[in-house]
Amino acid sequence: MTTKTMHIGLDDTDSPRQGCTTYVAALLVEKLQRLGAEFIDYPNLVRLNPNVPWKTRGNGALCLRIKHNESDEDEIKETVIGTVEEQADFEYEGTDPGIVFFEGTRIPKEVKTFSKNAVTGIVNLDNALKLLKRFKAEAVGFKKCRGIIGAFAAVGETLQGDYTFEVLAYRVPENYGLKRRVVESSIVEMDKATAPYTFNNVDQEKERVLITPRGPDPILLGIRGETPEIVKKAFEMVKPLEPVERWVIFRTNQGTDAHLKRVEQLSQIKPYNPVITKGIVVENPKIIPRRHVVFSIKDESAQVDCAAYEPTGVLRKVARKLIVGDHVEVYGGVRAPSQSYPLTINLEKIRLLRVSPKIVYQNPVCPKCGKRLKSMGRNKGFRCEKCGSRYPGLGRIEVKVEREIGKGLYMTSSRSQRHLTKPFRRYGLEKSHATPKGLIEDWYHVSRNAR
Numbered sequence: 021m022t023t024k025t026m027h028i029g030l031d032d033t034d035s036p037r038q039g040c041t042t043y044v045a046a047l048l049v050e051k052l053q054r055l056g057a058e059f060i061d062y063p064n065l066v067r068l069n070p071n072v073p074w075k076t077r078g079n080g081a082l083c084l085r086i087k088h089n090e091s092d093e094d095e096i097k098e099t100v101i102g103t104v105e106e107q108a109d110f111e112y113e114g115t116d117p118g119i120v121f122f123e124g125t126r127i128p129k130e131v132k133t134f135s136k137n138a139v140t141g142i143v144n145l146d147n148a149l150k151l152l153k154r155f156k157a158e159a160v161g162f163k164k165c166r167g168i169i170g171a172f173a174a175v176g177e178t179l180q181g182d183y184t185f186e187v188l189a190y191r192v193p194e195n196y197g198l199k200r201r202v203v204e205s206s207i208v209e210m211d212k213a214t215a216p217y218t219f220n221n222v223d224q225e226k227e228r229v230l231i232t233p234r235g236p237d238p239i240l241l242g243i244r245g246e247t248p249e250i251v252k253k254a255f256e257m258v259k260p261l262e263p264v265e266r267w268v269i270f271r272t273n274q275g276t277d278a279h280l281k282r283v284e285q286l287s288q289i290k291p292y293n294p295v296i297t298k299g300i301v302v303e304n305p306k307i308i309p310r311r312h313v314v315f316s317i318k319d320e321s322a323q324v325d326c327a328a329y330e331p332t333g334v335l336r337k338v339a340r341k342l343i344v345g346d347h348v349e350v351y352g353g354v355r356a357p358s359q360s361y362p363l364t365i366n367l368e369k370i371r372l373l374r375v376s377p378k379i380v381y382q383n384p385v386c387p388k389c390g391k392r393l394k395s396m397g398r399n400k401g402f403r404c405e406k407c408g409s410r411y412p413g414l415g416r417i418e419v420k421v422e423r424e425i426g427k428g429l430y431m432t433s434s435r436s437q438r439h440l441t442k443p444f445r446r447y448g449l450e451k452s453h454a455t456p457k458g459l460i461e462d463w464y465h466v467s468r469n470a471r
């Protein structure tokens with residue numbers, strides 16, 4: 021009996037009106053284990069570049085990594101394909117499901133590079149198909165087959181750098197589309213009890229719960245954190261008021277800033293690439309229609325606009341207070357130029373590196389009576405309204421005004437953070453070691469009624 025290793029990538033089975041590819045993965049966790057497969061990692065939930073123009077949702081792809089008996093291979097593949105066919109929203113125009121089967125214990129570095137590019141930039145189906153052929157991987161695509169790109173990218177993203185976990189709990193189908201019912205106070209308490217090892221549970225600013233999504237998808241709630249143990253413990257503390265069909269712990273690149281790539285010069289910034297870059301503010305912030313704040317930064321190579329959007333709360337407030345001369349590091353996705361706007365960085369974070377002094381010019385006070393003087397016209401000096409003295413030789417004086425913002429890191433409020441954005445809570449908790457050895461005992465659960 022020969023044991024083989026297989027990596028199964030899945031992407032783009034859902035649509036804004038139904039489904040979720042993580043749910044397809046959750047169903048497969050149960051089905052493949054029944055077929056005797058052994059999971060060598062938690063299912064991987066890999067968030068890809070959120071700035072690709074044709075993707076509006078979370079842009080998450082999945083990979084299941086298993087060991088199996090060679091004789092079970094065909095049945096495993098049939099089960100995967102069958103489950104996707106059963107679950108995918110084929111009627112929806114932009115849904116183009118893809119599956120990739122990749123055999124072998126080692127993922128080649130070319131495939132890893134492809135995946136990094138899918139997270140930080142743009143890759144296309146051609147790139148994917150060439151590599152698939154070269155490494156003799158198998159791909160199944162439906163409709164326009166675009167899902168193959170993400171499915172393959174998920175296979176190659178082995179999450180060797182920083183990573184996090186998320187437990188996702190699913191609803192029973194009867195409740196799809198209905199309001200999610202979870203005791204809110206239990207979420208707030210869970211957040212307090214598990215901080216800082218879980219994140220993005222609650223938006224502190226608006227006191228809003230973030231773990232329950234809003235759409236018609238099958239997810240009841242998702243809790244993100246540093247270890248499988250902590251997300252499981254957190255999940256046990258939360259009190260749902262509706263049945264949970266199943267739950268699964270995923271390992272993921274969420275909350276790691278994996279999408280952001282440092283660009284040394286502003287002239288190298290390309291549309292759709294999420295970047296970290298530096299510059300000096302050269303145009304004071306202005307508020308453009310729909311209340312976005314836009315300012316401009318410059319280095320020796322180019323000048324680029326940066327925009328903070330209304331829903332981003334905190335970040336927008338900070339952006340408004342920047343002035344010419346401030347040194348900033350900016351983090352965000354790059355929007356292509358349009359007819360009305362130049363190439364623009366849509367901000368996720370700003371690090372204020374150097375605060376420029378803010379100077380205002382004032383009229384001097386009367387040396388005799390202390391009253392603030394009146395100007396007699398440009399370069400004509402001043403006169404005192406109180407005692408009548410004239411001072412033709414005096415000029416305006418510089419006054420340093422205290423700035424309302426200081427050096428430091430500022431980011432979008434939790435409620436508008438991207439899946440990939442590293443929140444404040446995770447700073448200092450980054451992982452640099454390789455994949456954890458082995459899985460915890462109960463990393464998924466299927467309710468008896470669902471079987």
Ligand SMILES: [Zn+2]
Nearest residue numbers: 386389404407
């Ligand atoms: Zn006077």
